[in-house]
Amino acid sequence: MWIAMFVLTALVLLPFVLTSLREVYEANQLVTYTDTLLNVQSNRVSVQLNGTGPVVVLIHGFGGWHQTWHGLDQALNQAGYRTVTVDMVGAGASTRSMNPDDYTTAAQARTILSVLDTLGIEQAVLIGHSYGGRVALQMSIFQPHRISKIIAIAPEVFAEQRPPVAKLVGLPIVGYALAFWSTMPELVPYGLKAVSKRLDWIPEAAELYARPSRVRGHLNAQICQSMAAKDGDMPVPRHFNNIKTPVYVIWGEQDPVFPAKHGLTLVEKMPNAHLAIIPNCGHIPHAEAPDETWEFVRQALVPTPNQ
Numbered sequence: 001m002w003i004a005m006f007v008l009t010a011l012v013l014l015p016f017v018l019t020s021l022r023e024v025y026e027a028n029q030l031v032t033y034t035d036t037l038l039n040v041q042s043n044r045v046s047v048q049l050n051g052t053g054p055v056v057v058l059i060h061g062f063g064g065w066h067q068t069w070h071g072l073d074q075a076l077n078q079a080g081y082r083t084v085t086v087d088m089v090g091a092g093a094s095t096r097s098m099n100p101d102d103y104t105t106a107a108q109a110r111t112i113l114s115v116l117d118t119l120g121i122e123q124a125v126l127i128g129h130s131y132g133g134r135v136a137l138q139m140s141i142f143q144p145h146r147i148s149k150i151i152a153i154a155p156e157v158f159a160e161q162r163p164p165v166a167k168l169v170g171l172p173i174v175g176y177a178l179a180f181w182s183t184m185p186e187l188v189p190y191g192l193k194a195v196s197k198r199l200d201w202i203p204e205a206a207e208l209y210a211r212p213s214r215v216r217g218h219l220n221a222q223i224c225q226s227m228a229a230k231d232g233d234m235p236v237p238r239h240f241n242n243i244k245t246p247v248y249v250i251w252g253e254q255d256p257v258f259p260a261k262h263g264l265t266l267v268e269k270m271p272n273a274h275l276a277i278i279p280n281c282g283h284i285p286h287a288e289a290p291d292e293t294w295e296f297v298r299q300a301l302v303p304t305p306n307q
Helices: 002-022 066-078 105-119 131-142 165-169 174-182 185-195 202-214 218-227 236-242 261-269 290-301
Strands: 035-040 043-050 055-059 082-086 124-129 147-153 247-252 273-278
Touching: 002 174, 035 105, 043 066, 043 105, 055 066, 055 105, 055 131, 066 082, 066 202, 066 290, 082 105, 105 131, 124 131, 131 147, 131 236, 147 290, 165 174, 165 218, 174 218, 185 202, 202 218, 236 261, 247 261, 247 290, 261 273, 273 290
Parallel strands: 055 082, 055 124, 124 147, 147 247, 247 273
Antiparallel strands: 035 043, 043 082
16 A cells, blocks of 8 residues: 555656656757747747748647648648648747637637738638647638638537546646646657557657657646637637638548548538548548548649639
8 A cells, every 4th residue: 555655646746856857948949940930929939931832821730730741741832832830839849838828729820810910921721630620710710811721631620628638637736747647758659549540650750749748848838728718709619610711621531539420510511611531541641641631632722713
């Protein structure tokens, strides 16, 4: 019994010591020569700018950052598009804000709209994955005239609250320990395997996904985000069915995070939505099935007669 109590106490208290050994980078150490740091709404936002031509904005999902778009980013540039790949607040090389108001879907959407303002971009195509798809939809709800198309890859749409584990993370002391152990960089390969169907890409990409968790302040920012309100004003689950912007939805047939049937429900309820399902694919189609994903993206980008 005493041994069990000692182990439990160690698991709860050690994270307060070990965090400083994990978080060894400043956020700006993740910046490469093609990145731009913008001061937007009291936060520093990292943006990677590549290529020339019509603008496509890429918005990562939970656990991602601009580097996790690398293959699709390159394909877009080679096809004649200018890409603006954004690290949302709390991710990548952007600010680890300790203000919960910065982490609502509404706040993240307004931040990216402000990025477009700062860059002088009046209109763009949005590509968003998972939570990034939700943010893309929110941007269209707020300013539909600025969004010419949305390509939503396995978007999170229907949830109105954060998952139950978020409440546990908010608990004093114990919550910090839970957040620390559950976000260990060493667990990233296992997390990617859990949400993917095709696994061959993971060994090469795992460290890339893990790198932002080694930024100073990352754990506290994750805890802050877990305690933030989900949406803000004009929440996506209540307004997505009014989006008239063309929306092209790409879903992995065996997505274990958001089942592919969500895609069917989504396109049924949206006035101008289209669905493509990739067989034998999980939650990250652009990494698991890059060729199939690019083909659907390429088709979605073809101008329609009224464009």
